[in-house]
Structures are given as C-alpha cells and as structure tokens.
Amino acid sequence: MADKEVVVGKTVDGRLLVFFEQSGTSSYSSGGFDITIGSLKEIETVVYVGNNYGYRTEAAEAQERISNNKFTLPVHYYGYACPSAPACVTGWEVSSGTDLSHVTFYGLVIGI
Numbered sequence: 001m002a003d004k005e006v007v008v009g010k011t012v013d014g015r016l017l018v019f020f021e022q023s024g025t026s027s028y029s030s031g032g033f034d035i036t037i038g039s040l041k042e043i044e045t046v047v048y049v050g051n052n053y054g055y056r057t058e059a060a061e062a063q064e065r066i067s068n069n070k071f072t073l074p075v076h077y078y079g080y081a082c083p084s085a086p087a088c089v090t091g092w093e094v095s096s097g098t099d100l101s102h103v104t105f106y107g108l109v110i111g112i
Contacts, residue, residue, distance in 0.1 A: 001038035008108075015110050016040060017047075024051075024075070024100025030093065032065065032074035033100075040069045040111035049073060049107035056091045057105065073105060 002020040009017040018039050025033045037043055046062040056076040065072035076091035094100070 021106045024103040026101040028098040030096045032072040036070040043111040045110040047108040053103040
C-alpha cells in the first residue's frame with residue numbers, strides 16, 4: 001500500500017478521490033514500480049502523478065498500467081535531444097537498479 005493515503009473527496013457518482021504519497025524503490029526495475037492504493041478496490045483514473053526530485057512522471061503512462069487497485073509508474077529523467085537528433089525526445093527511463101528511495105512520489109487517483 002502507499003505510504004500515505006487520504007480520501008479527499010467523492011465524485012457525484014460516489015467514486016473516491018484519493019491523494020497518495022509513496023517512497024521510491026531502492027532498486028528501480030525497467031518499466032516502473034507498483035503503487036497500490038489500499039483505500040480502493042479498483043483504480044479507474046490516475047489523475048496526476050509527481051515527485052519531489054524532478055523526475056518526469058506522467059499520469060497517462062500510469063493510466064495504461066492499472067490493474068485493480070494498483071498501477072505501475074514509469075520514471076524518466078528529463079532531457080532533450082533536439083534538433084540534431086533524428087527525432088526530438090523528452091526524456092529517457094531511469095536505469096534499472098537506480099536507487100529512488102530518497103524520492104517521494106505523490107498524486108491523485110479516482111476509483112471505487
């Protein structure tokens with residue numbers, strides 16, 4: 001479960017809006033790490049994800065990786081390779097094994 005979870009509200013149709021905080025993993029695995037929201041049986045939408053260290057995290061990427069009450073959060077470095085690169089890129093994934101335990105990830109999810 002996330003280190004901290006607070007139900008901050010309900011939608012008009014009764015779904016819960018949950019704020020969470022989660023410390024990063026001590027050894028990042030390619031593809032991301034799982035965040036479980038114990039306050040929910042099922043996450044329907046990842047509204048926002050961020051962190052306190054400047055890594056790039058995207059709700060849209062997490063949204064694609066929902067399974068019941070957990071989602072996988074990919075973490076990227078910010079970086080820009082343009083215009084000399086064949087295509088512009090806006091970051092690359094953190095290397096496997098990177099220690100992210102000093103980073104707090106936080107966000108909002110909606111679910112039941």
